[in-house]
Amino acid sequence: MSQGTMLVDTYRSEGIRRVKLVFTDIDGVMRGKYISLDKFSGVAEGVSGFCDCVLGWDVNDQLYDNAEFTGWHTAFPDALYRIDLNTERRLKEEGDIPLFLAEFVSEDDRPHPICPRSRLQSVIAKANALGFQSHMAFEYEFFVFKETAQSAADKGYRNLIPLTPGNFGYSALRTFTLSDLFNELMDYCEDHDLPLESVHCETGPGVWEAAIAVDDCLKAADKAALFKTLVKAFFQKRGMIATFMAKWSMDYPGQSGHLHQSLVTKDSGA
Structure with missing residues (x-):
């Protein structure tokens, strides 16, 4: 029995009716959709189509004016994608439905020329x-605000209220006063196969930093992309928002992402 068939049988026995798919767009932002279990059954072992506009527009869905791969000149056709069945995660807050990462592929089944995940492979x-x-292993710094997506937009993204005031880099006090939130975030990430090595406050109002546990290159990159989306979802579900912008205000320190890499020989591991 194939892996896809086994998964479908398992989901049906559990009463699972749909699956969530996510892709990495040209800027590393997660795009995706729900598909029915019947649809998943038909594409799990093969390919399907997804509009390739996500490879030709920016984070605000505005078309790049210098894109050659896709655009009005190509009429934004569907690009073929394949689901990586080894990336299964269960979404506990959504009734334990499965989440999978997918990647674009060329029509001849070769790696896609500009899909970020395909290029990495x-x-x-x-x-x-x-x-x-x-x-x-990736580390990310991010600002957390006591705002909602709507309140931030209503303010024109100015004068946002940070989660906490003042500079509290590596603050033990903040980890005690916000212990529930810190622990909930670490549990949330671990529940989604994103174990965090550490989380702490960085210097600046409402700034946190998280280090994702080390993994092989492809899995680490998958986790890095998923982490940003899941962190934003985590805080929005709690009436807050998180941003990974390099510098959201000239009044405060910037924030960054760090990449740690160990290149080892396959034979000796050294």
């Missing part, structure tokens, strides 16, 4: 051919 394959494998 091509780089990994080159490294493997040279006898190397990569282990990676």
